[in-house]
Amino acid sequence: MIDKSLIEDATAWRRHLHANPETAFEEKATSDFVAAKLAGFGIEVHRGLGDTGVVGTLKRGTSPAAVGLRADMDALFIHEENDVDYRSRVDGKMHACGHDGHTAMLLAAAGHLARKGEFDGTVRFIFQPAEETGDERCGGNAMVKEGLFDKFPVDAIFGLHNFPNIPAGQFLMRTGPMLASIDTFEFHILSRLSHPAAQYAVPDPLLTASRIVQDMHNFKARYLNPAEPVVLSITQFRSGDPSHRQGVHVTPDIAIVRGTLYTLNDAVRDAFATGLEKIVRHAAEAAGAGHKFQFERGYPVLRNTPEEMKLAAGVAQEIVGRPHVDAAMQPIMGAEDFAFMLGKVPGCYVFLSSGRPGEEAAPRPLHNPRYDFNDEIIPTGVRYWTTLAERYLKQAVARGR
Template sequence: MEGIMKNTHVAQEVKKIEKLVPFMRRFLHQYPELSNEEERTSAFIQDKLHEFGIPFEIGYAKYGVLGIIHGKSPGKTVALRADMDALPIQELNDHPYRSTYKNKMHACGHDAHMAMLLGAGYVLKHLREEFNGTVLLVFQPAEEDAPEGGAQRLLNDGIFYQYVPDVIYGQHVWSDLPVGQIGVRDKEMMGASDRFEITLTGIGGHASMPHQTTDVMVTLAHIITSLQTIVSRSLDPLEASVVTISKITGGEAANIIPNQVKAEGSIRTYAPSIRTRLKERFFKIINQIAEAFDVKADIIYQDGYPATINNPKWAAVARQTAKQINADTPEVNPSLAGEDFSRFLEKFPGAFIWLGTQLDDATKQAPLHDARFQINECALPIGTSFLAQLAINTLHHLEEQSNN
């Protein structure tokens, strides 16, 4: 893979925008917008692309934006993607650029993703004479809108109708990794994420006379316990998976056995075969326990994001690019968190990469999706350089591949 590395002036161009990238990130952090509401965010991205002289298209998944950068000559196409939406969280940080909106916060780093992709666009625009082919800047709304997500809507709306990526990359801030480290795996990176809702309906009654009822609470207790045996007893112990009940709704008073209770949760897996087997056991266990307790079970099961599985070839290119910009590439374990980028990797080869953004004092680092989540902004020029260099290296490799 050493032959694919392309010496460029990326570092010089990144130096020119070393203050602009954190400025853009902080602006976006102050004005977060939830999934499918990214109107102001989209307008900001469009303004910056116009300012940088980068042509773009809009109208995909309502607020999606596609930046288009052509190199000096026609060639292959590489896409770089950043997600746009925030989370419904009330920020608890006290820095001067904290969210100005109630119960809205960029607690997953999407503000940084957009800023770095805009920065990479600036760099690539100024270095277009150093590569052949096309780089697409994909700004995706509604990544957090599981189980559907914005990626599939972008695809359905034809965002790649005219320019079809030969390779696609996504980058995500990762607070478990220190600044200066970039994590990439050859295969599984993130998990499949499905959601479910179980509604149990029985006969309610007085808490002192349970024999006159069909107790949905007791039934649910048995279901919750039994669902955990799927992972421990029905699946290959070497294959990771998780079943989580995260919300229970039911009951009105301490002396009343309710006639209905609802439980919600998620299922996380990597391998498609494990995902299928777990789902089969899930339905069977719930229905048979409900029948045993004379309770009616209604199940809503939503197949969510598939697993995010990297292509080993392009993961290797990403790893070599990280080393080229003097970043470390430690061995990392995959995460069972879901990621909408998986929809793109089902259609196009590519890789999803984690950028180390841990605070200098790791004891103060809050996790993703936490009200106190922060990133170390020293990682922003690294992520910007990485994206720009990765696009150039990949186009160079694709060109060499075509010529051989």
């Protein structure tokens, strides 16, 4: 069992981290805090991977097997609207995704395993920066590229995220693709400023870009297998003089459009990367306008491996009971940079639900200024981590690893 005092400590750590949020690659005080706690438990600490990343290594016995448990530490650029005594002390920044809770739960698991863990092998506690960037410059990728798994090898890696959408105390996961890839794209349609009455003589970037936006949505509707889940969104469309000084009687010389793409299939990503470029090029050529197109790949599809998913589901069932574990959840079209780690080693990412009773009518979703990690799930999360690590290493020894 996990000591009650350790759970109380974890709750206090969570609130301390909540009050002191730090955003991508600036998690200096947070990583100091994490490193100090790990060292206090007698765990070997390595710092500096991905700038502010922290890796704790706990070895016991003689088995060469190693398992990695990962938490994320970064906050978001959101101004907190909660009125709690541990509310964010930093204007414009808050822990609105629960990474304060993820960090506190993994720290408590480290504390428990260091004091009372029954295992033969190595447990690595991986605290990563910058999960929220959405592009390849994220913390998970940074740690992997800087040699996380060469310097700290593991046979499998596991991740966990809180999930406030449904009442607390349930685990959700699946084998295979569970979360989407995220890519961003941007295109420019280039022309010259003109008089609206003489627009026929000059390509119209605004009209051309509008057509392209329609065609991009049509591409999804008519050129892809509809069984493939895809979310294409145009999120920015800028044209004309935003200062309004030019007034309404000047037609614009440029239209800039940006958007995002979420998919569960790499072939679909590739089809979009080439298809969208073609749509922009052809429409610009037809209009006689210039163009630029850029497709930037972000997080890959997050895929759980079958063996590790089975183990995670079994541990979850043991903790919350079989009816409270959905091991075949529908994939979610959001993205997670843990996918970079799962791209290198087998493993499993799970959701631990964290909704509060009575909030169904006015939910406080992730990335919301009124979101607050639900401390009630801390004991469940800590038990999941500690049981999972012990079980994984026990199975590895049984397999002769």
